[in-house]
Amino acid sequence: MVVFPTCKINLGLNIIAKRPDGFHNIESCFYPVGWTDVLEMVPAESFAFASTGIPIPGDAAGNLCVKAYQFLQKDFSLPPVSIHLHKVIPIGAGLGGGSADGAFCIKLLNQVFALNLTVAQMQEYARRLGSDCAFFIENTPVFCYGKGDQFRDIQVDLSKYYIALVNPQIHIGTAEAYAGITPAEPERKIEEILALPIERWKEYLINDFEKNIFANYPGIRQIKDSLYTHGAVYASMSGSGSTVYGIFEKETDVKSLFPEHYQLWQGKL
Known part of the structure; x- marks a missing residue:
């Protein structure tokens, strides 16, 4: 069986406070986007994991798909499977691609083996994988808080935009992204800003990581500026990574604006 784990963007991202456990409390709106990996699972005589596409750093044993299988296998004595992940979503890019892979693996195991897990149960397994993994279980727009693993509904519909x-x-690690960040309550709440017309978001909707990352990597700031120059109604860096997105009222081909080695995805929201 094959599924296609999506990525997400952050509509605003505020770093609120440092937590006693070493993590940070954040506020953001997660919004799914159709740039996908490919995840295949088939029965096997023994468990196996392989990946193609973008090389994944580190040992395969640490991959979130492997961990997802191990969590569920421990509780449900699952038979062995062979998992093949074709990696397309850039890594360390603020898009949550690895988190999506782990969460979609949980959903796939639940379906293949008829485990009858509820959404809440799958989300709990996903939270054990990483802070934003639980989002990808339902994979619909949410306001997130806490470590990025707690959600409440938010009415944001960008379906008419591109x-x-x-x-x-550029791979930006978590430690690098948080270096120099001073947590603080925002002047305006993200939920309030997103209720404004999208044309107003540029005035108020910020990603707290941009200030330091733009200073360290001026080329990333230039991507944002270029997207605005070419008609984006809103543009921002996503998450703590190097990807910048632009939201447009009409289909706009931006490939010619950027060097060939850049990775791009364009489509309907």
């Missing part, structure tokens, strides 16, 4: 995502293939 999006371009531009990744300069």
